[in-house]
Amino acid sequence: MSELMIEATDVSKKFGDVHALDGVSVTAKRGSVLGLLGHNGAGKTTLINILTTMLPPSGGSAKIAGFDVVRQGHEVRSRIGLTGQFAAVDEQLSGHDNLVLIARLLGASRNQAHQRADDLLEQFDLTEAAKRNAKTYSGGMRRRLDLAASLVGRPEVLFLDEPTTGLDPASRLAMWEIVEKLAADGTTVLLTTQYLDEADRLADTITVLSKGKVVASGTSAELKAQVGQRTVTVTLDSASDVDIAMKAVNAVGLHPVVEGLTLTTPVSASRDLATVVRALDDNGLEAHEIGLKEPTLDDVYLTLAAN
Amino acid sequence: MATLTWHGSSYPTQVLVLTGRSLRALLRTPALVFFSVLQPLIMLTLFSQIFSSITSTANFPPGMTYINYLLPAILVNTAMQSSLASGIGLVQDMSNGVLARFRSLPIRPSTVLLARNLSDAVRTAFQLVLMIAFGVLVFGFRPDGGMVGTLAALGLALVVGWALSWVFIAIAAWVRKAELMQTVGFLAMFPLMFASSAFVPVGGLPGWLQAIAKVNPLTYAVDAARSLALAHPVTGVVGALATSGAIAAVGAFFAVRGFRRPLSL
Missing domain, CATH: 3.30.70.100 (Alpha-Beta Plaits)
Structure with missing residues (x-):
């Protein structure tokens, strides 16, 4: 089980004259958590957008679960889950309907879709709010629904873009526990964060991005020894x-x-x-x-x- | 590992599920439905009263009531307004994050556009049926074409709206700004609506407006709808349908191209 689920090689992205990413390489083995650490504008979200097939890279190549993100986008998308910085839920639908919608689009039958939605709502403590419009959800609930939506298809690789930014301490801790459980179950996770303690706790390996370049990478212990005290x-x-x-x-x-x-x-x-x-x-x-x-x-x- | 995995539904299922999603969202926001029928209703009410004296002018077809003349035009016009709303709906989806979610799924982007187009056609059909019902029950709409002719006019208006909806979806896919589309759409439609045969016979317009009205596609769409509802010799129906088909094809082509561009730019 040591196959590489995330493999980015020398990935670059230019927006006009701006190098959002400049020769970035990262890898993650199955079931591991890769932490992408960096300030706003470091290129974290751009890398996620490329790895999830949302943006084509300007240079380099990337594979998810062995599939090329440019040429085999469909294969990649059927194996990933993505939770961005802003909750991508349909506010006009209930929490339950949001999840059923995703499941149906993924190819679940009506019964399977309802079953999966109920399971996830329970897992994320949203059962009571299941029938309410997502518009009425609090920020934390929206985040949980969003994460549940990315897990509907039981993705092999999960991308979490700053999953705890803006969350209160309790919700943050709950999110950490969810990520730990997913990784323990064999899901490969790439998460971006601005917080060292978050990367420290969750990530097996950490890559530090600054201005579109990898400035350090290694395990948390390696990084700390190299970096700060x-x-x-x-x-x-x-x-x-x-x-x-x-x-x-x-x-x-x-x-x-x-x-x-x-x-x-x-x-x-x-x-x-x-x-x-x-x-x-x-x-x-x-x-x-x-x-x-x-x-x-x-x-x-x-x-x-x-x- | 998981016992069952799903790797994407079939194309028709994607379209069906996404169309259902838009319709369900519509049903859950009754205020939106209410206002979408309120505007054409106000137009129907005001115009049928304000312009009713036109029937006594020289250019107006003798013996025809104004509501019989007006309603087919209201149908075409309502469908046209609705097509603009279709494009704006797509922009709103793009900005509220739902489309970002869809893009990370193994589904074809064109299904999202097709679903938007179809669900809006359903909404438009509902609006048109309501306009006809009001016309018959409140304003005394009694077309010589009867039920069949009226339904044919409704169908034609629906096809025109459906085709224009592709145009506005295409514009939405490229422009991606709701306010801009609303303003420009209104500015384009408002004069088109009046510089046509929609509310008064073209012969009654001043010369320069007549010139515009004669090249205005809306004139032909309204005349075709009117001929169906009023059982006149049917003119331009085939032309209107063919033109709509061509407009839809071009619109859909550019819509898919524009929609392929990344969201986060």
């Missing part, structure tokens, strides 16, 4: 406390930088946070504020740019 920040009450704290933290082998009343030190493991706290405590210092900061996408970019 966590930092501990300690804010103290007085300049004299800062001096003592500097000596104490230096003494335990960490090398903080001072800015005003705040010490910032890169750490490699979360137990280093405990080390810092203990060093302060041993010297009778009480921190005004103390925190552990995860590397952000900005850190990734800054580091990559610096290299």
Whole structure:
């Protein structure tokens, strides 16, 4: 089961003079989750549009489940599901009818279509709203209906374009669990995100895009080692406390930088946070504020740019 | 892996399912249906009252009531307005994301256009039947062609509307802006409607308008519908049907080409 389900080779896309994508290559094995990380305008959506046959590439080639996205579009489309940034549901139809419509278009019989719609509505906690017009749905419900719509055909490859942007924390967590379950069941997932923690949690491999180019790729651990580190920040009450704290933290082998009343030190493991706290405590210092900061996408970019 | 997989339905099923979808959406928004019949109804009511004195003028066919003269024109006109709505409906589908979903499915893009065209033809037929019903029950429409002639006129109006609907679907597939289409469509149709035989006999128009009316295709469509409803010697029906067929073919060709272009541009 190590066949490549997503295979993009040197894909480019030009819009006039603008290189939206410039020689991008990515791969994903069956059942894996590929995270595409990048800011707005990095080219994430353009790559998804090419891989889902919505846009022809200007150069390079791409295969989904072994089928060429340009020459075998129909084969590709019958094996993929797509959830874009904006919910693609028919607002004038009920949630149930939306899903039946997709199932019928995919070739399900009337009975199969209703069955599949009911199953998905239940799975996505939409049974109670099933008969209501999608127009009346909340943002989170619309997203769930949209995702359900992309799963009607049990796609082998699922594309999720920023699936959690704009969702509240609970809905976000629910979305993460759904993606994890799909991957566990053998669905190959490509998801784009602007959040490192999301890619970190869900993706087996992460590709970082910037201005249409791949600037880094690897597993989450590889990327972090290459990129950013966590930092501990300690804010103290007085300049004299800062001096003592500097000596104490230096003494335990960490090398903080001072800015005003705040010490910032890169750490490699979360137990280093405990080390810092203990060093302060041993010297009778009480921190005004103390925190552990995860590397952000900005850190990734800054580091990559610096290299 | 999944026990059953679906890899796309047949072409006729796609068209049928998508047509059903549009009709269902229409049924679920009664306000839309209401307003789509309100406009032609207002026109029927106002024109039948305002222009009724025209029957006493020299150019008007003697012995004919104005409602008998007017209603076939209202049918053609309603079908024409409805065809513009067809194009605007497609633009709205494009902008609200539903078409993006359809595009990611293993279905042929042309089925989406065909379904839009067919569902709008059904809606137009409903509007036309309602206009005839009002004409008969409220305004005393009693055409010499009887039921058969009236239905034939309805059929002709429907074919004209169906053909024009392809034109507006084609424009929609290329232009993709609802407001622009609404404005330009109205500006194009409004003068066409009056510079024709629709509301007054061409002979009663000033010379320059007569010249326009004589080359205005709407004149021929209205005359053909009128001849069917009123059991006049049938003139131009074959021509109207053939012209409609040609317009539909050209429209459909450009519609499919325009619709093939990516959505996100």
